[in-house]
Amino acid sequence: MAILNDRDRSAVQQELAKLTGPVKLVVFSQELIAGDLCRQNEALVREVAELSDAITVEVLNPAIDRERAAAYGVDQVPAIVVEGARDWGIRFYGIPMGYEFSNLIDAIIVASTGEPALSEATKASLQTLAADVEIKVFSTPT
Amino acid sequence: MRLAQHMSVASDRVRSTVIEATEFPELSRAYHVMGVPKVVINDRVQFEGAVPEAEFLGAVLKAVEAA
Numbered sequence: 001m002a003i004l005n006d007r008d009r010s011a012v013q014q015e016l017a018k019l020t021g022p023v024k025l026v027v028f029s030q031e032l033i034a035g036d037l038c039r040q041n042e043a044l045v046r047e048v049a050e051l052s053d054a055i056t057v058e059v060l061n062p063a064i065d066r067e068r069a070a071a072y073g074v075d076q077v078p079a080i081v082v083e084g085a086r087d088w089g090i091r092f093y094g095i096p097m098g099y100e101f102s103n104l105i106d107a108i109i110v111a112s113t114g115e116p117a118l119s120e121a122t123k124a125s126l127q128t129l130a131a132d133v134e135i136k137v138f139s140t141p142t
Numbered sequence: 143m144r145l146a147q148h149m150s151v152a153s154d155r156v157r158s159t160v161i162e163a164t165e166f167p168e169l170s171r172a173y174h175v176m177g178v179p180k181v182v183i184n185d186r187v188q189f190e191g192a193v194p195e196a197e198f199l200g201a202v203l204k205a206v207e208a209a
Binding site: 034037073076082088090092094095096100103106107110111114115116117118119122123125129130131132133134135136137138139140141 | 144145146147148149150151152153154155156157158159160161162163164165166169170173175178179180181182183184185195196199202203205206
């Protein structure tokens, strides 16, 4: 059964018209750890990818594709890496439903355009960072 | 929390992970998540709730300074 209804699909398709370059959604699934959640996550990602020719999907199993998982720094499932022309460092742990779904769509768009919606001052400040920054955002679907 | 994602694109130094709190109870417990959104930067600086861009940036800079 489809996760997105017709209205969702139409709204998402309209948003994805903003894509200016290819996006790859790298999905991490592991049946033995969280089979149901991983299947739902994968299904959602595939439904989104169907709405734009610019989006491709790759599914990896961290138990098998260990080197790739380590390179992406992914240590949980289900997970999604949102890549544009390159890996910007955008990850989702868990199924991005509800409020997080709009975050996923926004992440896909910014990964595609490579143009963050931030002030010039913020962008300039981020260019001067002297160390790596790892931001965790805990969220819920509602 | 879109700011984190946009900051990731703006800087090679920044990585952001959105974590669905109810699906990862152990992580949520480890980071004492009581309300969402909760933001944790470099395991050093944290805050709850949506904040303006300048305040978010301030937290990022503080986390780096604390290193």
